[in-house]
Amino acid sequence: xxxxxxxxxxxxxxxxxxxxxxxGGFWWHWLVFTIIAILFVLLMVLFFTYFERRAMGRLxxxxxxxxxxxxxxxxxxxxxxKALTKEDIVPYNADKVVHWLAPAVAFVPVLLVxxxxxxxxxxxxxxLNVGILFVVAISSLSALGIVMAGWGSNNxxxxxxxxRAVAAVVSYEIPVVLSIASVVLLAGSMSLNDIVLAQNxxxxxxxxxxxxxxxxxxxxxxxxxxFDLLEADSEIVAGFHTEYSGMKFALFYLVEYAEALLxxxxxxxxxxxxxxxxxxxxxxxxxxxxVAVFFVLVWVRTTLPRARIDQLMALAWKFLFPLSVxxxxxxxxxxxxxxxxxxxxxxxxxxxxxxxxxxxWSRLFxxxxxxxxxxA
Amino acid sequence: MTVSLSGLEIGKQLKERFPGAVVExxxxxxxVKSESLLDVARxxxxxxxxxxxxxxxxxxxxxxxxxxxxxxxxxxxxNHTMTLKTRCYGRENPVVPSVVKLWKGADFQERxxxxxxxxxxxxxxxxxxxxxxxxxxxxPLRKDYLSDGN
Amino acid sequence: xxxxxxxxxxxxxxxxxxxxGVFRMRATMDGEVIVDMEPVFGYLHRGIEKxxxxxxxxxxxxxxxxxxYLSSMSNNFAYCMAVEKLAGIKxxxxxxxxxxxxxxxxxxxxxxxxxxxxxxxxxxxxxxxxYMIREREKILDLFEMVSGQRLTxxxxxxxxxxxxxxxxxxxxxxxxxxxxxxxxDEYDQLLRQNEVxxxxxxxxxxxxxxxxxxxxxxxxxxxASGVKWDIRKVDPYSxxxxxxFDIPTGACGDCYDRYRVRVEEMRQSLRxxxxxxxxxxxxxxxxxxxxxxHLPVGEVYGHIESTRGELGFYIVSDNSIAxxxxxxxxPSFLNLTALxxxxxxxxxxxxxxxxxSIDIVMGEIDR
Numbered sequence: 080x081x082x083x084x085x086x087x088x089x090x091x092x093x094x095x096x097x098x099x100x101x102x103g104g105f106w107w108h109w110l111v112f113t114i115i116a117i118l119f120v121l122l123m124v125l126f127f128t129y130f131e132r133r134a135m136g137r138l139x140x141x142x143x144x145x146x147x148x149x150x151x152x153x154x155x156x157x158x159x160x161k162a163l164t165k166e167d168i169v170p171y172n173a174d175k176v177v178h179w180l181a182p183a184v185a186f187v188p189v190l191l192v193x194x195x196x197x198x199x200x201x202x203x204x205x206x207l208n209v210g211i212l213f214v215v216a217i218s219s220l221s222a223l224g225i226v227m228a229g230w231g232s233n234n235x236x237x238x239x240x241x242x243r244a245v246a247a248v249v250s251y252e253i254p255v256v257l258s259i260a261s262v263v264l265l266a267g268s269m270s271l272n273d274i275v276l277a278q279n280x281x282x283x284x285x286x287x288x289x290x291x292x293x294x295x296x297x298x299x300x301x302x303x304x305x306f307d308l309l310e311a312d313s314e315i316v317a318g319f320h321t322e323y324s325g326m327k328f329a330l331f332y333l334v335e336y337a338e339a340l341l342x343x344x345x346x347x348x349x350x351x352x353x354x355x356x357x358x359x360x361x362x363x364x365x366x367x368x369x370v371a372v373f374f375v376l377v378w379v380r381t382t383l384p385r386a387r388i389d390q391l392m393a394l395a396w397k398f399l400f401p402l403s404v405x406x407x408x409x410x411x412x413x414x415x416x417x418x419x420x421x422x423x424x425x426x427x428x429x430x431x432x433x434x435x436x437x438x439x440w441s442r443l444f445x446x447x448x449x450x451x452x453x454x455a
Numbered sequence: 456m457t458v459s460l461s462g463l464e465i466g467k468q469l470k471e472r473f474p475g476a477v478v479e480x481x482x483x484x485x486x487v488k489s490e491s492l493l494d495v496a497r498x499x500x501x502x503x504x505x506x507x508x509x510x511x512x513x514x515x516x517x518x519x520x521x522x523x524x525x526x527x528x529x530x531x532x533x534n535h536t537m538t539l540k541t542r543c544y545g546r547e548n549p550v551v552p553s554v555v556k557l558w559k560g561a562d563f564q565e566r567x568x569x570x571x572x573x574x575x576x577x578x579x580x581x582x583x584x585x586x587x588x589x590x591x592x593x594x595p596l597r598k599d600y601l602s603d604g605n
Numbered sequence: 606x607x608x609x610x611x612x613x614x615x616x617x618x619x620x621x622x623x624x625x626g627v628f629r630m631r632a633t634m635d636g637e638v639i640v641d642m643e644p645v646f647g648y649l650h651r652g653i654e655k656x657x658x659x660x661x662x663x664x665x666x667x668x669x670x671x672x673x674y675l676s677s678m679s680n681n682f683a684y685c686m687a688v689e690k691l692a693g694i695k696x697x698x699x700x701x702x703x704x705x706x707x708x709x710x711x712x713x714x715x716x717x718x719x720x721x722x723x724x725x726x727x728x729x730x731x732x733x734x735x736y737m738i739r740e741r742e743k744i745l746d747l748f749e750m751v752s753g754q755r756l757t758x759x760x761x762x763x764x765x766x767x768x769x770x771x772x773x774x775x776x777x778x779x780x781x782x783x784x785x786x787x788x789x790d791e792y793d794q795l796l797r798q799n800e801v802x803x804x805x806x807x808x809x810x811x812x813x814x815x816x817x818x819x820x821x822x823x824x825x826x827x828x829a830s831g832v833k834w835d836i837r838k839v840d841p842y843s844x845x846x847x848x849x850f851d852i853p854t855g856a857c858g859d860c861y862d863r864y865r866v867r868v869e870e871m872r873q874s875l876r877x878x879x880x881x882x883x884x885x886x887x888x889x890x891x892x893x894x895x896x897x898x899h900l901p902v903g904e905v906y907g908h909i910e911s912t913r914g915e916l917g918f919y920i921v922s923d924n925s926i927a928x929x930x931x932x933x934x935x936p937s938f939l940n941l942t943a944l945x946x947x948x949x950x951x952x953x954x955x956x957x958x959x960x961x962s963i964d965i966v967m968g969e970i971d972r
Contacts (some may be wrong), residue, residue, distance in 0.1 A: 111852075134732075137738070138732065139732050139735040140735060140736055140739055235613065235615050239637065239953070244635075263630060304728070304730055305728070305801055307728070308954075311728060311954065313623040313725060313726045313727075313728060314621055314623070314728075314953055314954045314957050315953070315955055316621060316622060318736075380730055381730055381731075381732045382727045382728040382732065383729065383799070383801050384724060384729040384799065384801045384802050385727065385728020385729075385805075385954070386728075386801055386802070386804070386805070386878060387804075387805060387952060387954045387955065388637055388952065388954065389637075389952070390716060390804055390805075456839075456840060456841065457839055457840035483904070487728060488922055508818050508819070509821060510821050511816055511821065511906075511908075511915065511917065511934065512821075512906075512917060512919065512932065512939075514919060514930075514932040514935040515922055516929070516930045517930070521768075525919065525932075527906060527919075531818060531832060531834055534839050534840075538906075549727075558819060558820075558821065559816075559819045559820045560819065560820045560821025560822075560829060560942055561821075562820075562940050562942050563937070563938060563939070563941065564938075567938075584647075585646070585647060586646065586647035586650040586971055586972070587647060587650065588647070595652055596655055597653055
């Protein structure tokens with residue numbers, strides 16, 4: 080009884096900053112939201128695998144899975160059962176401890192991040208006042224799991240993949256964090272709940288450039304196409320999880336989709352005004368926006384070929400990094416000029432600045448370099 | 456239309472240039488001694504008017520007494536072709552000079568011919584089996600090859 | 606300060622998602638860069654040239670299907686033409702036209718797979734190839750009508766064809782000819798200006814003109830390097846001299862040019878098909894003479910412009926019922942010679958792309 084009324088009240092109280100006596104922080108609050116967060120991640124991952132395969136099927140002029148249950152909805156469960164009952168293979172000469180630990184190390188940080196995600200006003204496990212910093216710091220830890228997997232597999236493809244992972248994460252962290260910083264400047268807070276509350280106009284309109292940089296950078300970090308170099312199947316077979324089977328592979332699969340979910344959730348929260356929206360209940364708005372963002376990810380994946388590793392690096396350092404710095408400076412000036420809040424007509428100015436910057440900057444830099452001179 | 460140059464005509468030219476090199480020349484092909492194959496091939500490739508810059512294919516035929524190597528040359532410039540042949544004797548260790556330096560396209564084909572006929576190409580940079588594995592016994596396209604490798 | 610690195614050996618293949626069959630690149634890598642590469646193949650060697658020496662002339666046709674299994678009709682065509690040249694058989698007009706129609710349909714079908722697989726190697730997640738396969742199915746339907754098969758057709762015979770085209774074939778062909786140009790335009794429009802594709806394939810794996818000629822490359826690989834050399838034009842066989850078509854060539858011989866040349870060739874094939882459909886005469890589909898069993902002593906080289914380049918059959922006859930020697934000039938086998946020169950110095954991702962752009966079929970290479 081008490082739990083229900085608590086959950087309802089916290090979900091129902093929209094659009095007000097959290098009161099000083101926000102009823103979070105009790106033991107049953109931790110319990111409820113831990114369960115909610117874990118269930119949310121697991122169920123959404125199941126749904127995403129199904130959704131991605133169906134959407135990809137439609138985009139590729141085929142049907143997608145449609146045999147298990149109505150419209151194939153229980154396909155992900157069947158896949159999970161299949162993966163869990165498969166033989167667990169550890170390669171000969173592999174670093175067994177590292178090989179065992181890698182999937183767990185990759186999975187835990189992704190799950191941890193959902194601690195600070197607001198599903199509705201105040202409906203979150205912990206309202207950290209450094210929420211977004213927590214997200215950035217913890218989510219990068221996943222790369223460690225990938226490196227461990229690449230190293231522990233005793234496979235050259237996995238090793239190449241691990242090296243690519245380090246390079247990609249290190250490079251893309253910077254533009255991503257800088258673009259988040261401009262959002263934080265505008266919102267005036269690092270708490271994700273407060274960032275949502277600050278978005279009377281979704282930040283995708285106020286910060287279009289930051290949105291693009293975040294979208295591209297974060298896609299590269301979680302290795303979604305066109306930057307899926309870590310598991311580029313046509314080049315390095317399956318990358319870091321080439322040697323994984325059974326449950327450990329399932330865990331990596333889970334990580335991949337949990338990261339995609341994380342990206343969707345973060346974009347929803349940072350740029351699409353989170354759970355806010357007219358008429359429908361907040362949690363539904365939240366889900367709709369998350370699925371919409373994920374659909375864009377699927378769409379991009381089916382459309383674009385893959386970039387090369389040096390082009391990936393060039394994009395990060397020559398294009399995204401300078402633009403994110405410029406964007407941060409412009410945002411800072413805007414925030415200084417209007418201390419009471421940047422007025423909404425500025426969004427046209429910002430969109431104009433984005434267009435000019437992208438067009439002019441893309442003429443300045445060259446996309447990667449070509450052949451390496453090899454001495455015979 | 457690709458003109459197939461008569462072997463008689465080219466044979467005459469070659470006889471003047473390389474006395475003793477041409478064994479036989481008929482309408483279809485020119486047969487040269489294997490020792491002078493490389494010189495003849497270089498001449499055919501570099502002489503203006505002939506310009507055989509394209510090696511269409513290279514293969515061998517087993518006639519029991521000897522292996523006949525067939526080179527079909529073409530010129531993309533003049534759109535004409537000719538067939539050059541040479542022979543190598545002996546079944547134990549037949550050797551002919553390699554033309555890889557002239558036409559790089561001969562690389563895999565010479566290796567294949569070595570693999571399947573056992574003809575060594577002297578001067579080839581990487582003379583080893585190409586379609587069969589290294590421990591394979593015998594050379595399957597020889598007429599006296601039996602499947603047990605003898 | 607240069608970082609001291611140590612090269613390592615990477616076996617790309619034989620079990621690898623994008624080696625188009627069982628092919629192996631034994632690559633020496635310096636990080637992501639390929640410093641040396643040696644192609645290793647032969648995993649599919651079936652000794653087809655040896656088998657030819659034990660089969661009758663007509664009996665070998667079914668084995669030619671197994672050479673380049675993505676363009677079986679072209680193989681049938683080349684072999685039958687070579688034997689007919691040796692036997693001095695003149696096939697009927699109708700047969701020639703049907704053969705040309707089949708060969709050009711096959712060219713489109715094969716190029717669709719080539720382009721789709723190329724884009725797949727480029728990392729486009731299955732989307733292009735699924736669409737390409739969808740169109741290819743329509744061509745396979747046409748082939749199924751005439752031969753009853755969808756991959757190894759065994760349709761042509763020395764002196765003609767195994768059977769005449771059925772009556773539902775021509776309406777279906779008309780429908781296909783009407784639809785196909787639109788599809789090609791649509792896909793080309795979607796892909797030609799794709800920024801990622803351009804960045805990945807432009808200037809990558811350049812094969813200079815002189816090298817292309819020197820390594821005996823042929824087909825789209827040679828033409829992409831800017832050499833206007835197409836057996837259909839320079840040495841017209843069958844009835845190709847009656848059709849109007851152009852030879853597309855590339856500017857510099859990079860992966861992008863090879864891709865463009867293939868797309869253009871599909872358009873030209875459609876042009877040929879339209880003309881052949883209009884001119885298709887009636888009459889017999891097979892020469893009304895008794896099939897020759899013993900061919901005259903001699904040797905012959907018959908070549909056609911197959912999908913992947915100059916496909917030739919060099920046949921030596923000793924008047925027995927089987928060829929004394931049958932050598933197959935396989936275009937992908939020779940095009941593959943260029944691979945090492947093209948990939949050294951590029952990254953592993955480029956190597957896969959370059960390899961895909963040569964468009965090889967292992968059945969033809971290993972024979």
